[in-house]
Amino acid sequence: xxxxxxxxxxxxxxxxxxxxxxxxxxxxxxxxxxxxxxxxxxxxxxxxxxxxxxxxxxxxxxxxxxxxxxxxxxxxxxxxxxxxxxxxxxxxxxxxxxxxxxxxxxxxxxxxxxxxxxxxxxxxxxxxxxxxxx
Amino acid sequence: xxxxxxxxxxxxxxxxxxxxxxxxxxxxxxxxxxxxxxxxxxxxxxxxxxxxxxxxxxxxxxxxxxxxxxxxxxxxxxxxxxxxxxxxxxxxxxxxxxxxxxxxxxxxxxxxxxxxxxxxxxxxxxxxxxxxxx
DNA sequence: CTTGATCCTGTAGCGACTACAGGTGGCACA
DNA sequence: TGTGCCACCTGTAGTCGCTACAGGATCAAG
Numbered sequence: 168x169x170x171x172x173x174x175x176x177x178x179x180x181x182x183x184x185x186x187x188x189x190x191x192x193x194x195x196x197x198x199x200x201x202x203x204x205x206x207x208x209x210x211x212x213x214x215x216x217x218x219x220x221x222x223x224x225x226x227x228x229x230x231x232x233x234x235x236x237x238x239x240x241x242x243x244x245x246x247x248x249x250x251x252x253x254x255x256x257x258x259x260x261x262x263x264x265x266x267x268x269x270x271x272x273x274x275x276x277x278x279x280x281x282x283x284x285x286x287x288x289x290x291x292x293x294x295x296x297x298x299x300x301x
Numbered sequence: 302x303x304x305x306x307x308x309x310x311x312x313x314x315x316x317x318x319x320x321x322x323x324x325x326x327x328x329x330x331x332x333x334x335x336x337x338x339x340x341x342x343x344x345x346x347x348x349x350x351x352x353x354x355x356x357x358x359x360x361x362x363x364x365x366x367x368x369x370x371x372x373x374x375x376x377x378x379x380x381x382x383x384x385x386x387x388x389x390x391x392x393x394x395x396x397x398x399x400x401x402x403x404x405x406x407x408x409x410x411x412x413x414x415x416x417x418x419x420x421x422x423x424x425x426x427x428x429x430x431x432x433x434x435x
Numbered sequence: 436c437t438t439g440a441t442c443c444t445g446t447a448g449c450g451a452c453t454a455c456a457g458g459t460g461g462c463a464c465a
Numbered sequence: 466t467g468t469g470c471c472a473c474c475t476g477t478a479g480t481c482g483c484t485a486c487a488g489g490a491t492c493a494a495g
Contacts, residue, residue: 173472184473188474264360265399339442358482
């Protein structure tokens, strides 16, 4: 029961077969059992772990962060605190990035506002790029 | 006047020499003039363009987006509108990502809250990873 | 005119996948 | 019991956006 081929696992999680093998190779996903002939046999827990990895990666956690969270998965004491620490740290970074982005957005928006549609010789954007941009 | 070596350009912009050559190779930065002996000679406009590229990359714009902005750099009409379009689109994506992240943060935080420090057998994080995490 | 820093090209490496080539495994169906 | 065929295996090479190095040429100061 619960014995999935790599193809089934890929279908259920939406992760490419090659990527699953890659995750296993770099130690993000536990090595599954094998059939006599060498085919991988995954369990439901692999499904959950892989879904977790996928979600975390999609949300911008680095493989290192994912690994760090995963390495706390045993019955260790401070696991939750450490997981939260990683998540909070990550969130901090994203918020900082977001703040930077909003700053740029304001810059671009105001730049664009001053360039009222047609070609103005002192449009700041054109001014910045003219003659050098390929 | 304004003739910079690649080293000076690197120092002024904080972009690695190799990266400057790379940007030139992939068409992000205009090809500079050369000395008799083949050394690149950059202008102040290169400094501005490269700074722009650097900032945009740091803020998460893809090379494709940067290229798209740069390609509007000539004295074209709708340039500003299009630049704004790209920026707004990018901002949208980041906001969506940020929303996803906040959702995960809430999930993790609440998960963590329920796991009150020590090892509890039904801590959701451990439960999710136990036995499969490497 | 020599010396040493800087520059040149070209190639290879990184991380995190992705894709392919060439070779087995597993299993339904005859 | 074959046999056909898809799914799976390993291993290598490609991608993207750089980064680093090797081996050589150029520049500018003394």
